[in-house]
Amino acid sequence: MGLKESLAKLSMINIKRGEVLFKEGVPSNGAMFFLFEGQLDIYKQIEGKHAKLRSILPGEFFGEMAIINNSPRAASIVVVSETAKLGIINRTTFVQMSQESPEFLFLLLKKVIERLYETDGKIRAIKRQQDEDSAIAKVIPGSGAGSSENEMGDGEAPPEPFSDETTPVGE
Template sequence: MLMSENLLKNVPLFSSLDNTTLEELWGYLKKEIYPPHHTIFWMNEKGDQLYIIASGRVQISYIDEEGQEITLNIIGPGSFFGELSLIDNGPHVATARTVEETALLTLDRATFYSYLDKHPQLFHVLMQVLTTRLRDNTDKMRAVVDVNKQLEAKRSIFQTFVDNMAKCLTSSAFLTISVVFIVAWIVAQVYLYKRTSHAAIDFLDTPPTFFFLGFLLTLTSFLLTVLILNSQRRLAKEEEIRNKIEYHVNLKAQAEVMKLQLKMDQLLERVNKLQDTGEP
């Protein structure tokens, strides 16, 4: 029985139990072996079992709004899953599928609650585990929904070029270079004009080179306006998409928090009932 106790000791939910209690728990567990790539349960499928991985690996995933399967985690020996549906007999919030041949220990809902009634200290551990798992899953959903990467992938080469040009042309380095260039151009042209004409420049009669400078500045201003407006319009659209995605992620996280709160209320109600009656 030593192997069974060591296995259950590695499960966060049961790690605080003594060997006698773990041995009792082991007697309630049923062992099932699944082949690779076998779906243990689907998202939104009704569940009433707790699963503990004895060996192998299991992929936990969910389907996003676009119908794509997003992997939340790949867990191995000592990990457990299915606890949310076990508490209220509700549908699973994710899909579980084996990565390789996997041995699972299962505990049905009735037996689980009977065991919890005998060992009330597990209620507090279970609530801590549920809270931690929800926080981890929410963080992973945010990591998976990397808005910047999604928007970057949708950009064309031309859009990327426009953005880089707009960023370059609005940088302080470019503005400094532009001012230095204009001043140097004026000084150089004044010097050359005096050297060739041997007379002072009459700025009312603008030399041809200054006409060229004016044309160059006008063309640059036009290009700057077009590039910046184009880039700003697209960035505003991306920001709108980013806010929309963030809203849906926050909405999903809020829904999960509400579900978890409901499950915790059910657990607390059961604990209070046990404390009031003093009976399982």
């Protein structure tokens, strides 16, 4: 059985714009996901602020650390499209897909490595910008360094769902 056939068998969920699939730091439910439709954004707390790392687009896997080592979620995932359709991959399904479709493991490993490099670079850039803003604020008190940009560093406002009262959809 190929990867397409394996993906067609996944349990599906649909979630709406602004909903949080899961929050950074919460225990994982042992599931990873495949995005069929919609767009999700990944946010990470960096020095007390939510920073957008990247978007997840249809055809991408994510949340694989929950399957591999059942670690807490490394970032928060928020729906930014009107709706999103996701397939849920639990550990049993993951093992089965790995056995039935060796290309699945290769694609997943390739993506994980690419993301590590991309995320590391993005975090370094965000920290560098925050350090520069802090240095400017010390030199020119009241300059409001960084005030024209928000916490995201890319001109986007953080979504409202990061309040403590929000219950993540995927947990």
